[in-house]
Amino acid sequence: MLTHIPFPALPVPPSWFPGHMLQFQKMLPALLNKTDVVLELRDSRLPLTSINRNFEGALQKWRRERGHGPSTASSSLDTPTAGPSNGPICERVVVFSKRDLVPEWGIKPFQRALANKYRDQQHFFASWNRTRDIKALSELLVNVAKEHPYRSELNVLVVGMPNVGKSTLLNALRNIGIAGPTPKALRTSAHPGMTRVLSTRLKLSVEPLVYAYDSPGVMLPFLGRDMTGAERGVKLALIAGIKEGLYDTEALASYLLYRLNVLDPVSPAYLKLLPSGTPPLLDVHEFLNLLAKRLCMLKRGGVPDSSRAAVWFIRWWREEGGLASASAPALPDYSAASGMETFRRGWGFDLEWSVDAAQAGRYNEATIQTKMEECIDKFEEAAVEEEREGGSISSTQEKKRLKEQQKTRQRARSSARLAARRGA
Template sequence: MLTHIPFPPLPAPPSWFPGHMLQFQRMLPTLLNKTDVVLELRDARLPLTSINQNFEGALQKWKRERGTEFPTGIPPLRDASATTPVAGPSMGAACQRIVVFSKRDLVPEWGIKPFQRAMAAKYPDQKFFFASWNSRRDIKALNELLVNVAREHPHRPELNVLVVGMPNVGKSTLLNALRNIGIAGPTPKALRTSAHPGMTRVLSTRLKLCVEPLVYAYDSPGVMLPFLGKGDKGAERGVKLALIAPVFPWLLTYVEFSVRTETAGIKEGLYDTETLASYLLFRMNVLDPVSPAYLRLLPPGSPPVVYVQDFLELLAQRLCMLKRGGIPDTARAAVWFIKWWREEGGLASAAAPALPATASGIGLQSWRRGWGFDLEWTVDAAEFGRYDESMIQAKMEECMSRFEEAAAEEEREGGAISSTQEKKRAKEEQRARQQARTRARLAAKKGR
């Protein structure tokens, strides 16, 4: 087993923010005026990193304007001759924000309930739902959740749902699945889907999800952060997103081409696959330092590996990926490793236990544990005997608090804005000052 897992060095993150993302971001406040329910999709493996702060301001304003006019967001009914509210159907505007964590089958089951409770305690105005698009039961439960919201507002002719989130979290796939559950009979696929992000570039037409009651939904373009951050935090954020879903869709294609043609290096500004492999190796070791899922790829009896170069050499030999002279082809092995993890290894990693059964007998003073790619904490030897769901929830809440503190500090230090954006902002401010001076001079001349 591993007792020391060093954090790998990571490069600065590249940016990917096409014009259609900016366009949708500007449209969002107007769209929310016609929206009753926001389905915000996040990846269960990145429950914090996949929060898009660009949405927060617009969503919070929407909640304030539509959801807090009355204590519950629902105005009380009054009898014509009475001065006190009476019971009856809701007449208020629907205003629900439901955060759906996709790919629940790719995170350990033991952490789902503690995480849900931790999020509900921290964000009581939001609902949280875990789902796998492969599970009909999950899709049916989410469909029932939307139908219940519609039935709580029977005076409204229809319920309008807006689906938002980062690229490639499965928005179009979810809506196709909800439509299949909610509409009786054969339902053709209404929205195109792709393994690469960026397929949806404009707001979709209305998609009917249910007939009785009427529920409609809009698919939206995935929106990335314009800048992933500075320093180690930004570097790790970029690598996480690149691993979870190919946020940079040209990356693996280019690397595979480079490997086949044996060209040196990689296109400037993109991640080297060995960098992605090194972070993936680190994260899998944290998830299970005793028996990480990648051991099944190595020769039988191999111990866990700390350094990526050693691991890739072993993997290349195991897969017979050799260059001339029998030299292990680590570049090809890195591409294969990342592809394996996306297709099979994620499921294997999700089987990692909350705490290894041998934890108390090894004599370690503490264990480093993790859930998904965002949450990581230490379990002291004194806590081994009472390591249950309530303690896991407390550890997760600490992780969330640290995440929020780091995000606030990054915001104060200007870490959420790139140097290019800073220059652009400075030019806009200078232009605004010049225009103000020009208007002042013209006003002064006119007043003479």
């Protein structure tokens, strides 16, 4: 068992914010004016990193304008109502995609932790290949529409970062909600950035009428400074949320090796790729060399091709290794490390905490939930601190913002002087 897992060195995060993302971000407040339900998609493997804080301001304003404070729980989703409501509909549902790629033991504790921390949101975990998940989400939307029978239709807007499964979800909801064969309405891709413009309205249900819009995936304009930004960028690149080619694959492989070790320090998922009897590894170069030999990826002279092995390792994790890593136990086998006082545990790539070996016998869902709530608190505190220190915007973007402000002031002064001359 690995008793110490060093954090890898990470590259400076790139910037990837094409013009269509900025355009949609500017459109969002106007779109929300005609939206009843926001489906905000995140990736279960990155339940915190896949939050796009650039949406928060517009979403909170939308709720306030419709009479919902930031801490107001959503009545139509969380509690039964006495009768149909005549007020404006304003529901925010956070859908975590790819639930089959995170350990099942953590889903309920994490849902409860989220419910305690974000009372204005409904949280839903789903996997697009599980029909019951899609049916449950479809019923959720239909029930919201039925609770407001005075409305002729329900309008849903789907938002989220690139490659979290927005288009795939809408195709699945359409297939479930409309009787008979329904052709695929939206193109999907394993690569980020396929959807570049707001879709036309898609009908998801006939009785009651439910329509939805698909939207372009929006990346953060600036991933952050120092280690915070570096780790955020690598995580998003690993789930293919950032355009291919912007990251060195060996750097991604190094971080992936680290995370798989944290998820299961006794028997990490990658061991099945290596010769039998190989112990867990910490050094990415040693790992990639062994993997290259096992896959017969050799250069001239029999030298292991670690670059090809890194590409293969990342693709393996995205396609099947994620399922293998999701089988990691809630606790490792402590008998493999007698004398250890604490252990590191992880769930997904965002949540990590220490476990006191002396309390391992009392490790249950309530304990896991408490640990997860502490992770959420740390995440929120770090986000506030990053915002306060200006870490959410690059120096280049800050210069552009100041330049635009200066131009705006100059135009205002020019207009004032022109108005004064005309008045004279």
